[in-house]
Amino acid sequence: MNVAIVRKTISDALPLLLIMCLAIFALELLIVGAMSQFAEEFSDIILAKPLFQRFARLLVGADLSADLSPTTLVTIGYAHPLLYAFTWTFLLATCTRVLAGEIERGTADLLLGLPLSRATIYVSISVVCLLAGLPIGTTVLFGTWVGETAFSMWEPLDLAGLAVVTVNMFALYLAIGSGTLFAASLASRRGPAIAAVLAILLGSFLLSFLGQFWAFFERINFLSILHYYQPLPIIRAEAWPWGHLVVLLSIAAAFWLLGLWRFTRRDIPAA
Amino acid sequence: MPAGSLYGFLGPNGAGKTTTLRILMGLLRASGGSATVLDQDCWRDGARLRRDVGYLPGDIRLYGNMTGRSTLAFFDSARGTQSRDQINRLAKVLDLDLAKRVRDYSRGMKQKLGLIQALMHRPELLILDEPTTGLDPLMQTTLHEELRHAADEGRTVLFSSHSLGEVEQLCNMVGILREGLLIEQAKIETLRARAIRRVEIVFTESGKAHTLPKGLHVLQEHDRRLEGSWVGPVQDLLKWLVETSVREVMITPPDLEDLFLAYYANGTPGTAEESS
Numbered sequence: 015m016n017v018a019i020v021r022k023t024i025s026d027a028l029p030l031l032l033i034m035c036l037a038i039f040a041l042e043l044l045i046v047g048a049m050s051q052f053a054e055e056f057s058d059i060i061l062a063k064p065l066f067q068r069f070a071r072l073l074v075g076a077d078l079s080a081d082l083s084p085t086t087l088v089t090i091g092y093a094h095p096l097l098y099a100f101t102w103t104f105l106l107a108t109c110t111r112v113l114a115g116e117i118e119r120g121t122a123d124l125l126l127g128l129p130l131s132r133a134t135i136y137v138s139i140s141v142v143c144l145l146a147g148l149p150i151g152t153t154v155l156f157g158t159w160v161g162e163t164a165f166s167m168w169e170p171l172d173l174a175g176l177a178v179v180t181v182n183m184f185a186l187y188l189a190i191g192s193g194t195l196f197a198a199s200l201a202s203r204r205g206p207a208i209a210a211v212l213a214i215l216l217g218s219f220l221l222s223f224l225g226q227f228w229a230f231f232e233r234i235n236f237l238s239i240l241h242y243y244q245p246l247p248i249i250r251a252e253a254w255p256w257g258h259l260v261v262l263l264s265i266a267a268a269f270w271l272l273g274l275w276r277f278t279r280r281d282i283p284a285a
Numbered sequence: 286m287p288a289g290s291l292y293g294f295l296g297p298n299g300a301g302k303t304t305t306l307r308i309l310m311g312l313l314r315a316s317g318g319s320a321t322v323l324d325q326d327c328w329r330d331g332a333r334l335r336r337d338v339g340y341l342p343g344d345i346r347l348y349g350n351m352t353g354r355s356t357l358a359f360f361d362s363a364r365g366t367q368s369r370d371q372i373n374r375l376a377k378v379l380d381l382d383l384a385k386r387v388r389d390y391s392r393g394m395k396q397k398l399g400l401i402q403a404l405m406h407r408p409e410l411l412i413l414d415e416p417t418t419g420l421d422p423l424m425q426t427t428l429h430e431e432l433r434h435a436a437d438e439g440r441t442v443l444f445s446s447h448s449l450g451e452v453e454q455l456c457n458m459v460g461i462l463r464e465g466l467l468i469e470q471a472k473i474e475t476l477r478a479r480a481i482r483r484v485e486i487v488f489t490e491s492g493k494a495h496t497l498p499k500g501l502h503v504l505q506e507h508d509r510r511l512e513g514s515w516v517g518p519v520q521d522l523l524k525w526l527v528e529t530s531v532r533e534v535m536i537t538p539p540d541l542e543d544l545f546l547a548y549y550a551n552g553t554p555g556t557a558e559e560s561s
Contacts, residue, residue, distance in 0.1 A: 018363035120346030124402065127310055128363050129336035282312040284303065285346055 016130055019138040027108045031146055034104045038097060038150065039157040045091035046161025046171075049084065053168075057082050068226040074246035081250065084167040085175060088158055089245040092179050101150055101187060102215060106208045108146065109194035112139045113277060114201040120285030132278040140195050140270065147187035151180040175252060179245045182255050185262035186243040190215065192269035199277040215239070239265070286443060286458065288409075291436045293452035294445040296462035297549045302445040303343050305462065306414050309443075310340050323410060336364075339403035343414035343445070345395050349388035353398050356387060360402045368405040375401045378427060392419040400428065404435070411435060413444035417451060429455050449542045461548045469548055473541075480539035482515040484522070487533040498525040 049056065057079065070078040073093040078086060091097065113136075116122035125135065155177060162171045194211045201207040218238035224231035225238075235241050242258040286292050296302050307313040308320050311331030320327040325334040347356055354372075361368050376383050379397040387395065396419040403411060411432070417425045432442050432455065446452050452459060459476060461469040469476075484501065488509040497503065500517035509532075515522050519536065526534055 016363055018359055022359055120342070120344060121348060123307075123310075123312060123342035123346070124340075124360065124399075126312055127335060127338075127340040127342070128360065129332050129334075129338075129365075130363065131332040134332070279314075281314055282307070284307065284342070285344065 015141060016134050016138045019125075019130075019135060020142055023112060023139050023142040026111060027104075027142060027146060030104055030107055031149065034100045035149055035153040037100050038153045039160075041094065041096055041100070042091045042154055042157025043161045043164070045094065046088055046158055046167075047165045049087040049090075050161075050165035050167050053082070053084070053087060056087070072222050072226050074244065076244065076246040076250065078246060084162075084169055085172040085249050086246060088161075088171060088176070089179065089249055091158065092154060092176070092183065092245040093243070097154070098215075098219075102190065102212070104146070104150070105143070105187065105191050105194055106211060109140075109143045109191055110198040110201075110204045110207045113195065113198035113273075114204045114207045115198075117201075117282055118203045118285065122282050123284070126282055133274060136195075136199070136274050136277050140192075140273075143195065144188055144191050144266075144270075147184050147191065150187065151184045154183065155180050172249060172252075175249045178254055179248050182243055182245070182248060182258060182262075185259050185266070186239065188266035189239060189242075189262045189269070192266040192273065196269040196273035196276070199273040199280065202283055286441060288441050289436055289439045290441055290458045291432060291456045292441070292443045292458045292460060293456035294443060294460050294462065295449070295452055295545060295548075296445075300462040301465040302462055303414055304465075306340075306343075306412055306443075306445060309412055310338070311335070337409040339406065339408035339411045339413075341399045341403040341411075341413045341416055343418075345399035347387045347390075347395055347398060350386065352386050353381060353383035353390070353394075356398060357383070357402055357405065361405065364406060366406045368407075371405045371407065372401060375404055375431075378431065379424060393421065393424070396420055397424070404431065407435075407440070409440055411440065411442045411444070413442065415446055416444050417446070417448065425451070449545045452545075453541045461545065463548065476541060476544060477539045478518065479516065480541050480544045482519065482522075482539050483535075483537040484511075484513050484515045485533075485535040486511045486526070486531055489530040489532050491530055498522065501525075 062079075067077070067079060070090065073095075074086075074089045078090070112125075116125055126132065128135075155173070158171065158176060159173060162173075190211070193214070194207070197207040197210045198204070201210075218240045221231060221238040222235055222240050225235040226232075239262075242255075242261045244255070244258070248255050294302050294305070304313060308315050309322055309327050311327050311334070314328055322334055323337055327334060348359075351359065353376075357368075357372050361372070372383075379400065381394060381397045381401065383398075385394075387398065390398065396416075400413075400416060403413065416432075417428060420428060429451075432444075436442055436457075453473065457473055459469070459471060459473055460467055488511070490509070498521060500521060501513055501515050503511060503513040505512040515536070522536065
């Protein structure tokens with residue numbers, strides 16, 4: 015690992031990371047606030063409609079209306095499309111910035127002209143990109159805690175259970191991040207790398223969505239990466255989702271290694 | 286390339302100069318054969334090898350949001366060297382304001398910054414892809430002095446250029462690439478001996494020669510005036526002239542540009558006369 019590259023990658027990623035963390039904090043705060051104020055309306059009006067019920071199930075991984083508690087309601091904030099949008103925006107921007115982005119801008123010539131192995135460069139970059147998931151996860155939990163402190167709920171939140179959800183979320187982040195690093199190590203421009211990963215993520219989302227309506231898609235839902243992140247079952251089971259964690263971390267490790275393998279062997283075309 | 290040489294790498298567009306330099310830097314993998322620099326394989330030992338190499342890419346791109354100084358500090362730190370004194374000296378020599386953001390630099394200023402990052406750690410080998418691009422004539426001269434100084438210290442400079450005059454003026458060795466093949470590699474004096482001299486001779490009334498020496502090619506002949514080109518040692522021409530009764534003689538210095546252009550066009554200098 016090269017300290018100078020780590021420092022530069024952090025300084026490049028920091029502004030967007032701060033913006034995304036602020037946005038995520040605000041989102042979690044709002045969701046806890048909304049649930050504390052409108053839990054009844056949410057349960058009676060929104061979850062009463064089958065379409066919304068299915069959509070909520072798609073997000074949190076189980077039937078939300080079956081057992082409503084402040085913690086189960088708050089899990090919506092852990093799988094909200096906006097949370098995905100913020101996290102994925104950061105991931106796609108950061109994980110493609112150096113590998114494909116530097117080649118596209120032409121700055122890779124100087125970076126790779128340094129007396130460093132490509133493996134060192136790859137490790138230095140990916141450490142920052144992947145560990146940035148820690149502040150994101152912490153912000154989700156912190157936003158929930160601040161929300162609970164600011165808005166009174168009818169019973170305390172199970173923060174320990176939500177912390178386990180956050181760990182699962184971090185594993186999902188690692189899997190997507192490593193996949194993005196792999197795509198970036200294949201590409202010479204950021205656009206195609208981002209488009210490929212985004213297509214897979216949206217495809218996963220669509221597969222999970224269709225799985226709510228058709229049995230066939232439900233059967234193949236294991237192909238969707240979002241299948242391995244289900245906040246509500248974790249809270250209800252009060253157990254670690256070991257199976258899902260193993261799958262996500264295996265995907266992360268496989269893509270990370272594939273990206274490393276590819277990046278150390280590829281040609282760097284002139285910009 | 287012998288150590289301490291100033292090696293000019295010439296060739297027409299698309300000949301493969303930049304590709305060769307990128308292979309030497311480990312940015313591209315050779316599709317066949319191998320490349321060795323400082324006794325190390327360019328691909329396998331790239332990281333270790335680049336410790337002793339300074340590289341300037343042909344089309345320099347830098348981080349726009351950084352200042353010149355922070356850019357150089359980043360490369361210095363990533364390299365694990367401490368080149369602050371050299372950075373300051375080179376910035377002064379090349380007259381570059383390092384406090385400005387790179388995005389506010391002109392093309393020439395970016396080129397200077399690229400040159401400083403290539404030179405600052407005093408590498409054993411400098412690989413420069415068209416280093417004088419974007420530099421004004423004064424700065425080109427300053428850079429030439431820096432490169433001569435580096436060569437005097439025993440460091441080696443390999444640079445590609447489009448300017449034949451620049452190579453002729455600066456280099457002591459030249460390699461000419463054409464369609465991916467190194468068609469010539471020689472000391473500049475050797476090439477100079479092969480270069481063409483323009484010759485103009487006015488014979489006396491009785492002195493018109495019937496047999497011309499080998500190496501003299503007539504381009505135009507009118508009355509007693511002969512215009513042509515000479516390829517070969519100038520002594521042979523002078524010897525012949527002494528034996529011939531001439532009234533006026535004009536011989537130009539050897540023109541390497543014509544020779545280079547002949548290589549570009551035909552791949553052989555023997556046909557230089559035709560191309561000129």
